[in-house]
Each structure stands twice: as structure tokens, then as C-alpha cells.
Amino acid sequence: MKRLIAAALLLWAILPLSAQTVRLRLATTTSTQDSGLLPVLNAPFEKMTGITVDVIAVGTGAAITLGVKGDVDVLLVHDRKAEDKFVADGYGVNRRDVMHNDFILVGPADDPAGAASAGSAGAAFAKIAAARAAFVSRGDASGTYVKEMDVWGKAGLKPAGTWYKEAGQGMGAVLTMSGDLRAYTLSDRATWLSMKDKLSGLKVVFEGDPFLFNPYGVIAVNPQKYPKAKYMAAMQYIAWVTSVEGQKVIREYSIGGQQLFTPDAINQTP
Amino acid sequence: MRGPFGKALELLFTGDREVWFIAWTSLRISLSSSIIASVPGIALGVLVALRRFRGRRVVLAVLNALMSLPTVVVGLIVYSFISRSGPLGGLGILFTPAAIVVGQAVLGLPVVVSMTASSLSRLDPLFSEALTTLGARPGSILWMSVREARGPVLSSCLAAFGRVVGEVGVAMMLGGNIRGYTRTLTTAIALETSKGDFVLGLALGIILLAVALGVNGVLHSVVRHE
Numbered sequence: 001m002k003r004l005i006a007a008a009l010l011l012w013a014i015l016p017l018s019a020q021t022v023r024l025r026l027a028t029t030t031s032t033q034d035s036g037l038l039p040v041l042n043a044p045f046e047k048m049t050g051i052t053v054d055v056i057a058v059g060t061g062a063a064i065t066l067g068v069k070g071d072v073d074v075l076l077v078h079d080r081k082a083e084d085k086f087v088a089d090g091y092g093v094n095r096r097d098v099m100h101n102d103f104i105l106v107g108p109a110d111d112p113a114g115a116a117s118a119g120s121a122g123a124a125f126a127k128i129a130a131a132r133a134a135f136v137s138r139g140d141a142s143g144t145y146v147k148e149m150d151v152w153g154k155a156g157l158k159p160a161g162t163w164y165k166e167a168g169q170g171m172g173a174v175l176t177m178s179g180d181l182r183a184y185t186l187s188d189r190a191t192w193l194s195m196k197d198k199l200s201g202l203k204v205v206f207e208g209d210p211f212l213f214n215p216y217g218v219i220a221v222n223p224q225k226y227p228k229a230k231y232m233a234a235m236q237y238i239a240w241v242t243s244v245e246g247q248k249v250i251r252e253y254s255i256g257g258q259q260l261f262t263p264d265a266i267n268q269t270p
Numbered sequence: 271m272r273g274p275f276g277k278a279l280e281l282l283f284t285g286d287r288e289v290w291f292i293a294w295t296s297l298r299i300s301l302s303s304s305i306i307a308s309v310p311g312i313a314l315g316v317l318v319a320l321r322r323f324r325g326r327r328v329v330l331a332v333l334n335a336l337m338s339l340p341t342v343v344v345g346l347i348v349y350s351f352i353s354r355s356g357p358l359g360g361l362g363i364l365f366t367p368a369a370i371v372v373g374q375a376v377l378g379l380p381v382v383v384s385m386t387a388s389s390l391s392r393l394d395p396l397f398s399e400a401l402t403t404l405g406a407r408p409g410s411i412l413w414m415s416v417r418e419a420r421g422p423v424l425s426s427c428l429a430a431f432g433r434v435v436g437e438v439g440v441a442m443m444l445g446g447n448i449r450g451y452t453r454t455l456t457t458a459i460a461l462e463t464s465k466g467d468f469v470l471g472l473a474l475g476i477i478l479l480a481v482a483l484g485v486n487g488v489l490h491s492v493v494r495h496e
Contacts, residue, residue, distance in 0.1 A: 023451075025365060034465055039449070054365060056446040070354035071364050172465040198466045226354055228362060 022051045024233040027063035027072040029143060030170045032216070035190035035260055041249050045240045051233050059170070061141020067091055067219070070226035074234040076241075078143040078188075078216045092219040094235065096242050099250050099261040100215040103147055105206035106175065106192060106199075107133075107184035115184065121209040122154035129155070132163040134183035136174050139166030147214070148186045154211065175199055188214055190260040215264065218242070241265070274472030278480075281473055288450075289477070296454040297481055299367050300435035303374030304382075307434075308427045311379050315386025315426070316412050320398050330387065336380035341439030348373045349443055365446040370454070373440035378430035385429055389422030390415055424493050428486055435482055455481070 032038050033055055042053045056066065060077040067075050068091050076098065077083060086092045105115060105124055113131035118124035128135055137159070138145040152159055165183070167174050171191040178185040179199040192204070218238050223231035240246045242265035250263045281289045318329060351358045352369060363369045393415060401411045416423055434440075438456040445452030447461060455478040462471040 025446075030464075052451075054446065054448045054451060056365060056448060070359070170464045173463070176464075176466040195466055228354060228360075 022230065022233055023054050024051050024074065024230055024237055025054045025056060025072040026074050026076060026237070027056045027058065027066045028076040029060050029063060029078060030057045030172065031078075031144075031188045031191045032076055033057040034170075034172055035194045036255070037190070037250070037253050037260060040253055041241065041246065044245070044249065045237065048240075049233075049236055051236065053237070059138075059140050059142035060146070061143075067221050070221060070229060073221055073230045074237050075219045075221070076216060077219075078214055079146050080215060080217065082143075082146070083217050083219060087219065091222055091225055093222045094238060095217050095219040096238055097264040098216045098218050098241050099247075099263045099265075100213060101189045101261050102207065102214050103144065103186055103212040104189050104192060104204045105184060106178065106187050106202050107205040108182045109201055109203045111205050113184070115205050118206060120154075121151045121206065121211050122156075124206040125151050126155040126157060128184050129157050129159060132161060134181050135159065135164050136178045136181060136183045136185045137164065137166045138171070138174055138186075139168045140170075142171070143214075144171060144186060144188055147212070151186065151211070175202070178202060193255050193258055193260060216261075274469050275476060277469050277473035278476040282477065289474070291450065292453050292455055292458050292474075293477055293481055295367065295452070296435060296456070296478070297485070299370050299441075299454060300374060300431055301485070303371045303434050304378050304427060304431040306371065306375040307378035307430050308382050311382025311426075311430070312386050312416060312423060313412065315383045315423075316390055316415055318383065318387040319390035319393075320411070320415065330384070333380045333384040333387070337384060337433075339377075339380075341377060341437040342443065343439075344377050345373055345440040345443030348376060348440070352444070364444065365448060365452060367445065367452055369444040370441050370452060373444045374434035374437070377437065377440060378434050381430040381433050382426050385426030386423055389426060390419050392422075393419055420493055424489060428489060431485060432482060435485075436478065 028038065034057070038055055042055070046052055056063075056072060058066070060079045060082065063075055063077050064082055064086050066072045067086060075092065083092070083095060087095050105121065107113070107115060113128045113133040115124040115127045118127055137148060165181070167177055169177070171187060172195060174185055175187055175191065175195055176199070177183070179202050182201065184205065196202070218241055220231060220234040220238060221229040223229050244266065247263035247265055250261050251259065253260055318326065348369070349364070350356050352361060352364045352372070353359055354362070354364070363372070397418065398411055398415060401414060406414070436456060438460050441447075441452070441454045441457050442460065445454065445457065447453050447457040455474055459471045459474045459478070462474065
């Protein structure tokens with residue numbers, strides 16, 4: 001009897017959940033999830049359509065690879081060049097602008113390199129390199145890393161040396177490392193705002209250069225390439241995040257009174 | 271600020287639904303994968319232990335080496351099979367709990383085979399000879415050997431459970447750390463750590479330890495009472 005109960009319990013435990021809901025796989029960057037936006041943005045969509053959104057939060061590079069391999073149905077990423085290539089290569093269709101925020105240079109509160117007084121992002125980076133002040137780089141294929149490389153390119157520099165540390169980790173981990181090492185790093189504003197309370201000793205050193213613009217796009221995986229991709233659900237999702245209601249959710253999402261993302265899909269200022 | 275131990279107790283006893291669900295997901299997935307690894311694993315282990323065949327030492331060495339395979343590598347190999355662009359892509363199991371179960375079963379199998387083989391080789395060789403003389407069929411020799419060495423065999427299954435419940439590579443790669451679906455205790459710890467919430471990370475680690483202790487305790491008591 002005891003064995004029978006044990007066996008029944010085991011069977012119950014290992015049987016998979018067999019609820020037949022439609023699951024839409026969304027590959028996205030860590031910033032949209034860690035900032036807390038996605039749960040808020042997806043909940044009304046899930047309620048309205050009955051589709052469950054499975055969020056796979058990785059760097060933009062990894063997210064696009066998942067799309068190329070057909071392992072997800074829709075992407076929400078921030079690397080315009082890679083996005084355009086993804087569409088041009090035939091892996092993605094129906095790309096739409098969704099929203100933007102900006103990148104900021106975060107660093108020690110006393111700003112040892114004096115980067116705050118720089119006139120542009122490139123000049124701020126050049127000051128850090130000249131002072132050989134510690135800088136933590138994402139060192140991965142993320143959208144933030146791509147932007148960081150663009151800024152170094154603008155400064156006409158190729159960063160190298162013991163002061164320049166390639167972490168190979170996500171934005172949150174890199175911000176934590178920067179706090180511990182009293183180092184500079186380039187961060188998206190959303191992740192910074194959601195974590196800054198845990199990062200004593202760091203502050204926003206430089207911001208506001210238009211070059212640090214950080215736009216996010218949404219792209220469906222091409223159903224002609226991957227017939228099993230859930231194209232209809234993906235298009236419903238794209239329709240939702242670019243709709244008047246979806247854009248309102250994005251505009252109204254804030255942490256500590258600060259708006260994190262500015263909606264872009266509908267061109268009108270509120 | 272409360273320490274990680276207090277935080278763990280708070281999460282468990284205030285009935286934090288998300289944490290309970292994550293713990294449950296971890297337990298369910300890792301139990302499934304260790305059982306799936308154990309059934310063929312024990313049989314293969316008995317075979318390796320009782321049969322004398324050419325290349326037996328090589329097989330044992332390879333099995334031991336497989337135990338040190340990084341979990342991320344196992345994740346990558348299984349990923350290349352079950353990706354939509356891979357040979358088993360039609361199953362569509364990537365980023366589901368089933369994918370983690372498959373990956374963890376691959377991870378646990380060498381542990382079960384290797385440890386079962388080493389524990390049975392300590393059985394008196396006369397045991398299986400005597401059974402053969404008494405006219406037992408191979409199937410019942412296998413069964414009786416396992417019964418005789420049930421303590422060590424159970425230990426090998428529990429070692430496999432220990433390996434899979436605490437691993438993060440396979441669960442992250444094949445499960446995708448999807449909230450409310452494939453998020454396990456280990457991937458949740460990795461996520462909270464990356465977000466800088468070390469206290470919550472440690473608290474989840476303590477819960478993971480409690481789950482592992484619970485499984486070990488229950489299975490040991492079941493075997494002792496037989």
C-alpha cells in the first residue's frame with residue numbers, strides 16, 4: 001500500500017503540465033525583463049488573448065541567434081544594425097519600432113577621470129582611457145556592448161590594458177562589479193534605475209549625447225523559414241506592443257517616479 | 271536588514287507563491303530526470319559490474335570521465351539536437367520543462383551507471399555464480415543483485431539527483447529560465463545574483479539545500495523500512 005502511494009505520488013510529480021495554452025516564445029534582452037517592464041506589458045496581452053508569453057531574457061546577440069535558429073517566435077531587441085541584417089537575411093519579418101531610452105555612463109561618485117565635463121560620449125571615454133581609470137565592459141554580444149564599441153570607435157580608441165575589464169556577463173552583474181571595483185561602465189538607463197539603490201558609490205557620470213540613443217525593435221520570426229514558428233501569435237504580440245494601449249503601458253511604466261522607456265511606435269507627443 | 275536564513279524562512283512560511291512554484295518545478299524536473307536516468311542506468315551498471323567483457327576498463331574510465339562533463343556542454347549538445355533547426359526540432363520541446371528533463375537525464379546517467387557498477391563489484395562474486403548454478407535467468411539475477419545491494423544502488427540514484435538538482439547550465443540553456451514555467455531554483459539564484467540581490471540568492475540556495483535534504487531523507491527511510 002505504502003509503495004502504491006509512493007508510486008502514485010511519483011507519477012503525479014513527473015507527469016508534465018498538460019494545459020494546452022498557446023505559448024509564444026519571446027527572446028529579449030535582460031534590460032526589458034530586469035527593469036520590470038515586461039511583466040507589466042505582457043499581463044494585459046495574456047489576459048486579452050489567452051496566449052502565454054514565455055520570456056527568454058538573454059543578450060541581444062544571443063536573442064538574435066535564437067531567432068536565426070528558429071527557436072523563438074518573436075524578438076524584442078536593441079541593436080538596429082543586427083536587427084536590419086536579421087530581416088535582410090530573411091529570418092525576420094515585420095520589424096517595428098517600439099520604444100527607446102538611452103545609455104548612460106556610470107562611474108564612481110568622485111569621477112577620478114573627470115569624465116563628467118566631457119562634451120560628448122566619445123570624449124568622456126577618451127578621458128577614462130587617458131586616466132587609465134577602471135572600466136568594466138560587458139564583453140558579450142549584447143546591444144549595450146555593441147554601443148560601447150561604437151563609442152570607443154568615435155573616440156578613435158581600441159581599449160586595452162589592465163584598467164579595461166571584459167566581464168562577459170549581463171548588465172546587472174556588470175553594474176555590481178563596477179560598484180565593487182569603483183569602475184566606470186556603460187549601462188542602459190532602465191537597468192541602472194532598477195538597481196541603483198544597491199549600487200552605493202556609483203552615479204551617472206555622463207548622459208545626454210544623442211549618440212547614446214537606445215531604440216528597441218520588435219520582429220517576428222519568418223514563418224516561411226520556420227513553418228512551426230507561431231507567426232499569428234507573434235503578429236498579435238507585435239500589434240499589442242505597438243497599439244495605443246500597449247504604448248500607454250510603456251509610457252506609464254516608471255520606477256521611483258522616473259519614466260524608463262519612451263514609446264516610439266505611434267509618432268505623436270502626448 | 272534580515273540575513274539570508276531569515277529571508278529563506280520568510281519566503282517559505284509566508285507562502286510566497288512564486289518561490290513555492292519554483293521549488294516545486296525544481297523538484298519535479300530533477301526527480302523526473304533522475305528516475306529516467308536511473309532505470310537504464312542501474313541495468314547498465316549491473317551489466318558492467320557482473321559481466322566480464324573486452325574493454326570493460328575503458329568503459330568504466332569513460333563513464334567516470336563523463337561525470338566531469340560541464341553541464342553547459344551537455345546543454346549545448348542537447349540544444350543542437352532539439353533546436354528547431356536541429357534533427358529533433360519537430361518535437362518542439364526546447365524551452366519547456368521536458369527539455370531540462372532530457373538534458374538532466376543525460377547528465378545523471380553516467381553517475382548512476384558508474385556508481386552502481388562500483389557498488390555491485392563489491393558484492394561477493396559467488397553471489398551471481400550461485401544464482402546461475404541454481405538456474406536463475408539473467409533477468410532475475412539482475413533483479414536480485416540490485417535487491418542485495420539496494421542501499422548503494424539507491425545512493426547512486428541520489429548522487430544523480432544531487433548532480434542534477436544543483437546544476438544550472440542545462441536548466442538555463444534548455445529551459446530558458448522562463449518565469450512561472452521553466453524557472454528552477456538554480457536559474458532563479460543565477461538571475462537574482464546577476465540583479466545584485468545576493469540575500470534573495472542565498473535564501474533560494476538554502477531552500478534548494480532543504481529540498482535536497484528532504485528527498486534524501488524520504489528515500490533513505492523508505493529503503494530502510496522495506
